[in-house]
Amino acid sequence: MSRDPRINAAAHTTTPSARERILVALSGGVDSAVAALLLQREGHDIVAAYMKNWINEDGVIGHCPWEQDIEDARAVAGRLGIEFRVVNLIEDYRHLVVDYLLENYQRGLTPNPDVMCNREIKFGAFLRYARAEGFSAVATGHYAQRVHAPDTPGGYRLLEGADKNKDQSYFLALLSGAQLAAARFPIGHLEKPELRRLAAEAGLPNAQKKDSQGICFIGQVKMADFLKAYVPDQPGPILRASDGQRLGEHRGLHYYTLGQRRGIGIPSNTDNKAYVVVGKRATDHALLVAFDEPRAPGLWTHEAHVHGLSFINEPIRAHAQIEARVRYRDPRIPIHFIPETNAAPPSIESSGEAPETHANGSTDCAAVKTATHPAAATSFAAQIRFAAPQRAIAPGQIIALYRGEELLGGGIFSPS
Numbered sequence: 255m256s257r258d259p260r261i262n263a264a265a266h267t268t269t270p271s272a273r274e275r276i277l278v279a280l281s282g283g284v285d286s287a288v289a290a291l292l293l294q295r296e297g298h299d300i301v302a303a304y305m306k307n308w309i310n311e312d313g314v315i316g317h318c319p320w321e322q323d324i325e326d327a328r329a330v331a332g333r334l335g336i337e338f339r340v341v342n343l344i345e346d347y348r349h350l351v352v353d354y355l356l357e358n359y360q361r362g363l364t365p366n367p368d369v370m371c372n373r374e375i376k377f378g379a380f381l382r383y384a385r386a387e388g389f390s391a392v393a394t395g396h397y398a399q400r401v402h403a404p405d406t407p408g409g410y411r412l413l414e415g416a417d418k419n420k421d422q423s424y425f426l427a428l429l430s431g432a433q434l435a436a437a438r439f440p441i442g443h444l445e446k447p448e449l450r451r452l453a454a455e456a457g458l459p460n461a462q463k464k465d466s467q468g469i470c471f472i473g474q475v476k477m478a479d480f481l482k483a484y485v486p487d488q489p490g491p492i493l494r495a496s497d498g499q500r501l502g503e504h505r506g507l508h509y510y511t512l513g514q515r516r517g518i519g520i521p522s523n524t525d526n527k528a529y530v531v532v533g534k535r536a537t538d539h540a541l542l543v544a545f546d547e548p549r550a551p552g553l554w555t556h557e558a559h560v561h562g563l564s565f566i567n568e569p570i571r572a573h574a575q576i577e578a579r580v581r582y583r584d585p586r587i588p589i590h591f592i593p594e595t596n597a598a599p600p601s602i603e604s605s606g607e608a609p610e611t612h613a614n615g616s617t618d619c620a621a622v623k624t625a626t627h628p629a630a631a632t633s634f635a636a637q638i639r640f641a642a643p644q645r646a647i648a649p650g651q652i653i654a655l656y657r658g659e660e661l662l663g664g665g666i667f668s669p670s
């Protein structure tokens with residue numbers, strides 16, 4: 255239960271909702287299966303849909319078991335006796351997630367495809383499809399809680415999932431208020447063991463299925479293999495940051511992330527000390543390394559700049575003491591948020607709601623791209639001061655902003 259009285263008040267005012275027509279995103283996993291089960295028990299009119307997001311056309315990066323996932327999802331829908339659809343979003347996914355991923359890696363940044371998939375696909379293209387098909391909302395199996403909050407501009411707040419070990423609010427950090435209003439997270443109040451118990455009790459065929467590892471093609475293959483297939487190698491020197499000494503050669507800066515220790519390929523000549531990536535230099539295409547210790551230049555920081563900020567409700571317009579999570583599964587940490595005065599705060603309707611939908615429900619990718627492409631999200635930026643120094647804050651990585659367990663919004667760490 256939240257310690258924030260506004261949130262508790264809001265949560266208690268959440269009344270059983272009226273019957274709605276909801277499209278459930280059914281992945282074949284157990285979480286979304288139970289999401290569908292619970293909505294059905296609440297009496298909603300539900301249809302299930304599997305999103306086809308990615309096809310490994312060339313078979314270059316290994317096996318991605320989407321066909322099995324579709325069959326598992328179909329079996330769940332069959333057990334629940336609900337209509338099942340397969341929605342093809344491959345083109346949108348390619349433009350809005352894969353291009354973003356590759357562009358970012360090519361620029362030496364550290365992108366987050368899961369965060370962008372939520373904003374651009376699940377609550378972007380998929381939500382637009384749902385609307386065009388007459389649904390009022392999209393439900394997923396995310397561990398996050400949406401609570402009614404009439405005192406907010408958007409009408410809802412987003413809280414961490416009740417199961418702190420499974421909480422997925424970080425991945426929802428770039429959702430707008432409008433996207434949240436149309437989202438349903440029916441399992442957000444559950445702990446995973448209880449969810450599996452409900453699945454087994456209801457006879458769901460995937461009750462014991464192993465948890466997936468994020469986005470299919472990333473989860474099932476090594477990122478390095480994916481990049482090798484799509485981004486040409488561009489070798490450069492590996493330099494010791496302290497004195498510029500050349501230690502070796504790398505295959506391309508996109509293979510490395512700030513803070514990375516494994517896979518650099520430079521043996522340390524000093525006992526108990528290993529090299530770590532501390533920077534990437536565009537001018538000479540150099541990978542900078544140092545021994546992994548607190549004084550390693552560029553590895554630890556007290557401050558960072560963020561851009562592309564979006565907020566679920568009110569934008570933070572003044573200095574504020576809040577909390578942030580700089581990586582999924584990291585604890586929340588206290589921060590001082592300093593908004594940039596010359597940047598325009600985003601409107602709460604700013605992303606994910608591009609109106610361009612054709613009569614057949616397909617989306618116009620060019621229009622979507624202009625309106626919601628990650629690079630064009632918002633121009634709102636801020637300086638972040640961490641209460642304690644943070645290790646390996648990589649440009650391109652997502653920061654999620656919190657007040658207690660309430661997710662306020664998020665942004666993208668800027669290159670320095």
Ligand SMILES: Nc1ncnc2c1ncn2[C@@H]1O[C@H](COP(=O)(O)OP(=O)(O)OP(=O)(O)O)[C@@H](O)[C@H]1O
Pocket residue numbers: 278279280281282283284285286287303304305306307376393394395396465466467468469
């Ligand atoms: N290909 C897909 N088709 C339909 N829905 C999907 C798909 N991939 C993910 N989702 C939706 O997004 C939610 C979160 O996705 P994630 O990949 O994190 O899955 P998860 O937490 O393992 O959940 P699940 O057990 O339902 O697979 C899922 O619960 C599901 O509602």
